[in-house]
Amino acid sequence: MRRHGVATINPVAKVAASLLIALTLALSVDAASALTALALELAVLPFAGLRWGAFWRRTAAVWIAAPLAGITVALYGRASGHVYLDWLFVHVTDGSLRLAAITAVRVLAIALPAVVLFATVDATEFADGLAQLLRLPARFVLGALAALRLVGLMRDDWQALELARRARGVADRGRVRRLPGLAFALFVLSIRRGSALATAMEARGFGGDGPRTWARPSRFGGREVLLILVGAALAATAVVVAVATGQWVFIAS
Structure with a gap:
């Protein structure tokens, strides 16, 4: 099967790009950065090398997990504002509903690029990249x-x-x-x-102490750098929009 688009890029670059987005979005709990990141991701994901059928199959768990996470936060999240339901440990309020919506969107924004990028990762190519490029x-x-x-x-x-x-x-x-x-x-x-x-x-000598040779050289070129830059630009744009709208809330604060 012929691969195209992001599917042919070195897996190490895919992991780096998805980590950049995930770690950046994990620094804050706000609606602006999550919505911005999700909108930009949906715009570039069609170029990831997955057909639409494969895309929906691979990401089905994410689309199910996101609303479930939101429901959990809505029921047990921090209570604030008007109270809609108060029963034992369940507190549904304006604050918990808002946080639930943000959580669902943030789960989508973090998980979708990771799942889509990893869907086109070949295990052997990934191992070659880890050993040859990252020197593991x-x-x-x-x-x-x-x-x-x-x-x-x-x-x-x-x-x-x-x-x-x-x-x-x-x-x-x-x-x-x-x-x-x-x-x-x-x-x-x-x-x-x-x-x-x-x-x-x-x-076959896999446990030897001497320097190894590799049948498949792992290359890191312009396309890999471009993918990482796209991930960094996406994450930076989300932060800039959140800060500009005054919604950025550092998670440690």
Whole structure:
């Protein structure tokens, strides 16, 4: 499948850009910066290399989590202003409703760029960037990459275990009751596969102390710098608008 747009940019730059936005928005709780950031993000996200169907599938959890977070804040947030509901620990007031709306928008503004950018990240390219560009320990990076590659196999192993038990006639009923047994079998199988993988990697020199060579060089060029600048400009614009409108409230104050 051919990739285009932001999908072809080095994953390290994607992480840096999303962190810039998230850390900046986490410094304040105000409506102006969150709304500004969200509006700008929605304007540039179509260039992230995701089709609309994939975009809605990948971000579905964010669109669900944002209103849920807002509802929680509305019910249990700081009470101020007119009281609409006061029952035990639930206090719905003007202040809690306003804070709930800000929280929902802020969750969207922080999570959407992170999810969209990470949706186009290849694990191997990300590992190459961490080791070659950020100079993280190669053994740690390669070990984490190998573990991540095995996550997908766990689902296949679980299905294979279920089919094997069903073939023996021990999985027709009591699905909940047999979950601990399946989980333990999967745990044992994972340990065996991990031990075999560790031995294979050690035999191929992945645990050596000498300098490593890399089959895929990780490059950081103009497009990566441009993406980080776009993230920084987006975050800075949100702060400037919040300060100009007098709504910037530093979270520590």
